[in-house]
Amino acid sequence: MKRTTDFLQMKQNGEKIAMLTAYDYPSAKLAQRAGVDLILVGDSLGMVVLGYDSTVPVTLDEMIHHTKAVKRGAPDTFVVTDMPFATYHGEKGDTLRNAARILQEGGADAVKLEGGGEVADHIAALTRAGIPVVAHLGLTPQSVGVLGGYKVQGKTAAEAERLLAEAKRVEEKGAFMLVLECVPKQLAKLVREALAIPVIGIGAGAECDGQVLVYHDLIGYGVDRYPKFVKPFADVQTEIVKGIRQYVAEVRAGSFPADEHSYSMKDEELILLYGGHGDENR
Numbered sequence: 107m108k109r110t111t112d113f114l115q116m117k118q119n120g121e122k123i124a125m126l127t128a129y130d131y132p133s134a135k136l137a138q139r140a141g142v143d144l145i146l147v148g149d150s151l152g153m154v155v156l157g158y159d160s161t162v163p164v165t166l167d168e169m170i171h172h173t174k175a176v177k178r179g180a181p182d183t184f185v186v187t188d189m190p191f192a193t194y195h196g197e198k199g200d201t202l203r204n205a206a207r208i209l210q211e212g213g214a215d216a217v218k219l220e221g222g223g224e225v226a227d228h229i230a231a232l233t234r235a236g237i238p239v240v241a242h243l244g245l246t247p248q249s250v251g252v253l254g255g256y257k258v259q260g261k262t263a264a265e266a267e268r269l270l271a272e273a274k275r276v277e278e279k280g281a282f283m284l285v286l287e288c289v290p291k292q293l294a295k296l297v298r299e300a301l302a303i304p305v306i307g308i309g310a311g312a313e314c315d316g317q318v319l320v321y322h323d324l325i326g327y328g329v330d331r332y333p334k335f336v337k338p339f340a341d342v343q344t345e346i347v348k349g350i351r352q353y354v355a356e357v358r359a360g361s362f363p364a365d366e367h368s369y370s371m372k373d374e375e376l377i378l379l380y381g382g383h384g385d386e387n388r
């Protein structure tokens with residue numbers, strides 16, 4: 107399994123980092139089999155798995171529940187779990203307890219939290235306690251209510267300056283990686299060059315040290331509308347619906363299950379059962 111220092115090394119070597127979300131046992135198993143560098147148990151699971159219209163309703167218990175399944179599916183892959191909405195903004199002791207549960211109960215290897223200066227002390231406290239932290243700047247979906255929608259961030263020179271300063275700040279506070287979401291590619295390049303830690307982009311262009319995508323977006327599974335930054339690399343939902351339609355049709359036609367899908371009793375048992383009339387009832 108890769109570790110935090112390996113990702114730093116990858117940046118130094120100019121090797122791109124491929125990160126992918128996963129939310130359960132099969133998705134994690136396939137992500138590991140396909141060779142992703144690390145898995146994110148993203149709170150996007152609230153939207154793509156649980157059907158909420160934002161990540162805000164997702165709870166700590168839900169994140170832990172999904173992390174356990176992911177770790178069982180990908181025991182040999184570094185797993186980062188999102189700290190959910192409002193679980194790292196109060197007392198630092200609470201933040202520590204919440205993150206510790208994600209590592210101890212969930213089995214994650216690191217936590218991710220959204221924000222810069224406002225959570226800087228929490229990043230420092232977690233790191234001091236030995237919990238690896240991934241920071242997340244740009245479009246921070248847990249603040250959708252404050253941001254007024256899922257919009258590109260850092261488009262003006264002033265906003266870009268502010269974001270760059272925040273990026274330096276979270277690195278200083280101990281974050282070992284930074285996710286940069288929905289920012290202009292020129293800003294991502296500046297951030298990448300300014301930081302020693304790997305910068306993982308989503309909707310941040312190619313000039314990042316790596317990329318992250320939401321699993322369901324990548325495979326085309328149950329998502330009705332893709333953000334601009336998504337490239338659907340597969341279209342599994344078409345295959346899934348095709349398979350289910352066929353099943354429904356065959357059940358209705360009586361052609362499924364066939365004999366090969368059925369269990370049978372031995373003749374002598376049938377004779378006992380039917381008192382010699384087993385043959386015509388087999």
Ligand SMILES: Nc1nc(=O)c2c([nH]1)NC[C@@H]1CN(c3ccc(C(=O)N[C@@H](CCC(=O)O)C(=O)O)cc3)CN21
Nearest residue numbers: 150153154161247256257258288320323329333334335
């Ligand atoms: N399926 C899915 N994929 C994601 O990447 C994702 C989620 N869900 N849920 C949690 C957050 C929310 N994210 C989102 C959601 C929508 C846009 C979006 O539609 N953005 C506009 C940008 C508009 C603008 O400011 O120009 C777009 O058209 O791409 C972006 C990120 C990223 N995360």
Ligand SMILES: CC(C)C(=O)C(=O)O
Nearest residue numbers: 127148149150285308
């Ligand atoms: C979009 C990624 C970075 C994320 O935070 C999530 O999946 O929740």
Ligand SMILES: [Mg+2]
Nearest residue numbers: 148149150188
């Ligand atoms: Mg998230």
